[in-house]
Amino acid sequence: PIRVKPGLEARPIRLTRRLTEWVLRWPRRVMAIVFIAAAVTGAGTAWIELDDNYLTYLDRSYEFRRATDYMIENLSGWDLIEYSLPAGRPGGITDPNYLDTVDRFAQWYRRQPRVRYVSSFADVMKRLNKTLHGGEDRFERIPEQADLAAQYLLLYEMVLPPGHDLNMQIDVDRSATRMTVLFESLRSSEVRHADRRARAWLEAHAPASMQTQGTSLSVVWAHITQRNVRSMLWGSAVSLVLVSVCLIVGLRSLKLAALSLVPNLIPPFMAF
Numbered sequence: 604p605i606r607v608k609p610g611l612e613a614r615p616i617r618l619t620r621r622l623t624e625w626v627l628r629w630p631r632r633v634m635a636i637v638f639i640a641a642a643v644t645g646a647g648t649a650w651i652e653l654d655d656n657y658l659t660y661l662d663r664s665y666e667f668r669r670a671t672d673y674m675i676e677n678l679s680g681w682d683l684i685e686y687s688l689p690a691g692r693p694g695g696i697t698d699p700n701y702l703d704t705v706d707r708f709a710q711w712y713r714r715q716p717r718v719r720y721v722s723s724f725a726d727v728m729k730r731l732n733k734t735l736h737g738g739e740d741r742f743e744r745i746p747e748q749a750d751l752a753a754q755y756l757l758l759y760e761m762v763l764p765p766g767h768d769l770n771m772q773i774d775v776d777r778s779a780t781r782m783t784v785l786f787e788s789l790r791s792s793e794v795r796h797a798d799r800r801a802r803a804w805l806e807a808h809a810p811a812s813m814q815t816q817g818t819s820l821s822v823v824w825a826h827i828t829q830r831n832v833r834s835m836l837w838g839s840a841v842s843l844v845l846v847s848v849c850l851i852v853g854l855r856s857l858k859l860a861a862l863s864l865v866p867n868l869i870p871p872f873m874a875f
Contacts, residue, residue, distance in 0.1 A: 654790050
């Protein structure tokens with residue numbers, strides 16, 4: 604057996620005994636104090652938002668956080684949503700109707716709050732049309748004929764230096780283009796909300812062949828956060844039910860089991 608000096612355990616025992624005697628002497632006061640404290644601290648649960656922003660997991664003492672904040676304030680954004688917009692057929696990306704829809708989608712996104720930058724294939728075609736008409740502003744628009752747009756694209760790709768092609772923006776068979784939307788730092792719920800509104804716009808203004816949804820690490824983390832929160836809440840609810848069943852079985856009394864849940868529920872309620 605381990606030898607323990609009596610003086611090391613005497614004080615904790617005295618404090619515990621005094622606390623026990625005080626609780627037994629004033630049970631109603633203790634109960635009132637506990638419930639008042641629970642009501643005051645637990646009132647904050649009404650303002651809990653099941654949301655997060657994984658950039659703010661790190662405070663400003665980290666160099667990465669300071670550099671990212673500077674980038675957001677002075678250079679570009681942090682959160683990204685990308686769309687692969689199908690044209691419905693090979694070579695369909697030069698169809699004026701398709702390009703017009705892509706351009707209207709990009710313009711809609713540019714009007715949304717906290718959007719820093721939008722890049723679309725329609726912007727390339729509009730710049731080509733303007734450049735090949737002497738740089739006149741009135742020609743900064745989508746080409747009116749599909750064969751003309753195809754010729755523009757062919758000419759553009761032929762004069763590009765190696766490593767500067769459009770393979771990052773259009774697919775091999777010319778059946779889809781990539782659109783990139785750059786935001787400021789958003790919360791997970793704001794990322795999901797932006798993508799839902801974008802899909803609603805496509806459903807209302809684009810043909811069925813162009814229906815798609817956004818993708819990126821920002822979108823992935825936004826949905827992971829939502830699923831994690833739901834799983835934790837369901838896990839807490841299931842554990843509470845299981846504990847209640849165990850108490851009912853062990854105490855053989857529904858009343859005692861219900862009473863025993865009170866001291867188990869008050870601490871997490873105060874913590875939340």
